[in-house]
Amino acid sequence: MLPTPHIESKNKDEIAKTVLMPGDPLRAKFIADTFLEDVKQFNKVRNVLGYTGTYKGKRISVMASGMGMPSIGIYSYELYKFYGVENIIRIGSCGGYTPDVKLYDVILAKDAWSESSFAKVQGGYDSDVIEGTPALNEQLKKYAEELNIPMHIERIHSSDVFYRENFGEYKEIYDKHGCVAVEMEAFALFHNAKVTGKKAACILTVSDNLATKEETTSEERQNAFTNMMKIALEMAE
Numbered sequence: 001m002l003p004t005p006h007i008e009s010k011n012k013d014e015i016a017k018t019v020l021m022p023g024d025p026l027r028a029k030f031i032a033d034t035f036l037e038d039v040k041q042f043n044k045v046r047n048v049l050g051y052t053g054t055y056k057g058k059r060i061s062v063m064a065s066g067m068g069m070p071s072i073g074i075y076s077y078e079l080y081k082f083y084g085v086e087n088i089i090r091i092g093s094c095g096g097y098t099p100d101v102k103l104y105d106v107i108l109a110k111d112a113w114s115e116s117s118f119a120k121v122q123g124g125y126d127s128d129v130i131e132g133t134p135a136l137n138e139q140l141k142k143y144a145e146e147l148n149i150p151m152h153i154e155r156i157h158s159s160d161v162f163y164r165e166n167f168g169e170y171k172e173i174y175d176k177h178g179c180v181a182v183e184m185e186a187f188a189l190f191h192n193a194k195v196t197g198k199k200a201a202c203i204l205t206v207s208d209n210l211a212t213k214e215e216t217t218s219e220e221r222q223n224a225f226t227n228m229m230k231i232a233l234e235m236a237e
């Protein structure tokens, strides 16, 4: 069934087996423009931009997910199920829950805790924790070491809510569940990988810190998170 409702490519060979997935379409474009050669755009439906190219001579795709679990739930499912994609590496921004993770630090999500109903509704999965694919995490860890880029490997929080009325709730989530940072997609991505028998990982850059109140600008969030991009790009094959 190609194309899908949200991806216009009619040929699954236009998309590589490994897809890097930032939330922001302009971050996808930045990666294609800055790091890839022989680039071909395969999606612009809803401005959710997708590109395939080569990195160091090896093939890789990059496509945005949009924000939140419903959005990444759609794109990751269509890529895994209908386009034959094997690996999706989310590369996102996150808010730190502890001063131990500083602005621009890179975090590999060992697993994601969430209060979201996504996994229960999608496939009857009852737990509130889902792990990334250990084999992908091992590869990413190795690439980070080779590139000499320090990387925290921790549990993260995947939240449905960016603006909470009770801002201070992050402290309880950190204390009770051990989440060092918050983002909004990994839990759904990890679940979709499980139900389709595929692989997923999530690398994040700290864009702001709820504990210290430091933050980066929206331009930096779009363009300056190159360390996590370089680690993930090594997954090209």
Ligand SMILES: O=P(O)(O)O[C@H]1O[C@H](CO)[C@@H](O)[C@H]1O
Pocket: 022, 023, 024, 066, 067, 068, 091, 092, 093, 094, 162, 182, 183, 184, 185, 221
């Ligand atoms: O920078 P991205 O990948 O979009 O990730 C984070 O930023 C968005 C919120 O500003 C949410 O999508 C969150 O998960």
Ligand SMILES: O=c1cc[nH]c(=O)[nH]1
Pocket: 093, 094, 095, 096, 162, 182, 183, 184, 207, 208
């Ligand atoms: O979801 C997110 C992403 C970045 N920063 C936050 O505070 N939350």
